[in-house]
């Protein structure tokens with residue numbers, strides 16, 4: 626069991642729990658809102674001054690918290706080996722009941738910035754997408770805005786509509802990087818191939 630003390634403002638602090646995040650106890654302090662239900666927070670080990678800035682996604686109500694649990698499960702299972710490279714590092718999924726309403730918090734590496742300045746962007750997009758499918762995940766909404774810069778690297782974000790996936794594409798060939806064009810039988814990758822391959 627792991628806990629998250631979320632300091633929302635001077636008057637409000639939430640106490641949340643996780644049963645899948647080892648024995649890590651965090652304190653998080655709200656920094657600012659980025660967009661609807663997404664914030665930046667500073668986190669640190671419980672009892673210490675929070676220091677690292679990470680992203681916080683919030684879900685309210687039973688249905689949304691359940692959806693967030695599904696997204697968190699991808700990070701904890703299929704995407705575990707890709708955290709911090711192809712997808713953001715995940716710091717845990719925490720839940721609580723606030724005045725009877727379920728609250729969910731997903732803590733993720735904060736990735737920001739348009740990917741245009743990433744060197745070799747198009748090749749990295751394809752490589753990341755293939756790695757995702759090889760790990761058994763179909764993203765479901767791989768628009769350009771779900772490719773986000775993390776320094777000179779690229780992360781695929783938002784697994785809210787992802788589904789488990791057994792890919793039928795030519796994974797080995799693409800992963801070895803022979804640069805051979807291969808339009809595969811997998812729809813999500815085929816769309817990316819036609820969009821990005823031409824720009825490689």
Ligand SMILES: [Zn+2]
Nearest residue numbers: 758792793811
């Ligand atoms: Zn696939």
